[in-house]
Amino acid sequence: MENTDISRKTHWEQIYKNKSPSDVSWYLTYPGQSLKLIETMGIDKNQSIIDVGGGASVLVDYLIDAGFSRLAVLDISAQSLQHAKTRLREKANDIEWYEADITHFQPPHLFELWHDRAVFHFLTHAEDRKQYVQVLKNALIPEGHLIIATFAIDGPEKCSGLDVVRYDAPSLCAELGDEFELLEVQNENHLTPANIEQKFTYFRLRRRLVIN
Ligand SMILES: C[S@@+](CC[C@H](N)C(=O)[O-])C[C@H]1O[C@@H](n2cnc3c(N)ncnc32)[C@H](O)[C@@H]1O
Numbered sequence: 571m572e573n574t575d576i577s578r579k580t581h582w583e584q585i586y587k588n589k590s591p592s593d594v595s596w597y598l599t600y601p602g603q604s605l606k607l608i609e610t611m612g613i614d615k616n617q618s619i620i621d622v623g624g625g626a627s628v629l630v631d632y633l634i635d636a637g638f639s640r641l642a643v644l645d646i647s648a649q650s651l652q653h654a655k656t657r658l659r660e661k662a663n664d665i666e667w668y669e670a671d672i673t674h675f676q677p678p679h680l681f682e683l684w685h686d687r688a689v690f691h692f693l694t695h696a697e698d699r700k701q702y703v704q705v706l707k708n709a710l711i712p713e714g715h716l717i718i719a720t721f722a723i724d725g726p727e728k729c730s731g732l733d734v735v736r737y738d739a740p741s742l743c744a745e746l747g748d749e750f751e752l753l754e755v756q757n758e759n760h761l762t763p764a765n766i767e768q769k770f771t772y773f774r775l776r777r778r779l780v781i782n
Contacts, residue, residue: 578671578692579646582625585730586649591626591657595730595762596688601629603758604685604717607774608633610754611715615639617682620709622672623689625650626657634661642666644675673701677709684709684716688770690745691720691734699745707749707777714777716750718742722757722769729768742773750775 591597608619615637621629624643633641641664645651648669655662668675672689684706693699710716721729723738737745739755754774759767 581730581732582645582647583649586626586647586653591650591653593763594626595764595766595768596760597763598627598760601627601632601687603756603770603772604629604687604719605632605636607717607754607756607772608683608685610774611683613682613715618642618680619683619685620644620677620681622684622686624654624685626653627687628657629685629687630654630665631658631661634658634664639664642668642681644668644670644672646671672705673698675705675709677705680711680714681709682711682714684714686717687719687772688721688729690718691729691736692732694733694735703746706746710777712777712779716746716775716777717772718775719758719770719772722771725769725771737771737773739773746775749778749780751778 616639618640619638620642622644624630625645625647630641630643643654643665651667651669690702693702720737721734723736725736728734739752743752752773752775756772758770760770761767
């Protein structure tokens with residue numbers, strides 16, 4: 571399937587209408603790898619975090635429980651965000667929700683941490699990746715933190731029926747450019763609800779302080 575704008579949104583809305591959030595292949599009951607990396611950064615609890623393509627993921631629940639007070643979740647699928655809001659009940663009122671394609675997102679304010687698990691890897695066209703990086707630069711403060719998790723270089727070639735681009739450290743850094751310094755790489759052998767192993771790689775980076 572071509573990962574173009576219209577088909578992209580339709581695809582993801584259908585996924586979240588037809589499947590329960592705990593049946594999708596990327597489902598995690600506990601997003602341990604992301605939480606560990608966020609803990610390593612030692613960021614303050616009042617710093618602003620955006621989970622890009624967070625969908626119905628429970629990362630935001632754990633971040634609320636950890637005391638983070640400025641959280642945002644963005645997803646192309648309204649249905650996925652509705653699942654998360656229903657689950658969180660009144661706690662959902664304290665979250666910023668954005669229904670948007672990340673390649674066209676206009677951030678209303680800056681963020682200190684950008685988290686993306688399994689979204690960037692769907693951008694199979696160079697132009698979309700360029701736009702993603704531009705949005706990232708518009709959204710993240712200088713010296714801001716970045717976590718991107720993609721399928722590993724020897725991971726699956728498709729996710730949710732869509733082609734993906736798999737990354738290792740050199741290829742991911744080449745996409746992001748010199749403004750981002752790679753600090754840590756972690757691997758995850760994710761077990762899908764159908765018990766199939768998927769290799770992910772998590773990249774932790776920091777935006778450099780650009781001095782003109
Ligand atoms: C594989 S799922 C990962 C969900 C979540 N990050 C997790 O780890 O559980 C990919 C998510 O990204 C969303 N998505 C896909 N393409 C997107 C885009 N261009 N902009 C924003 N969200 C997108 C999908 O709706 C879906 O929720």
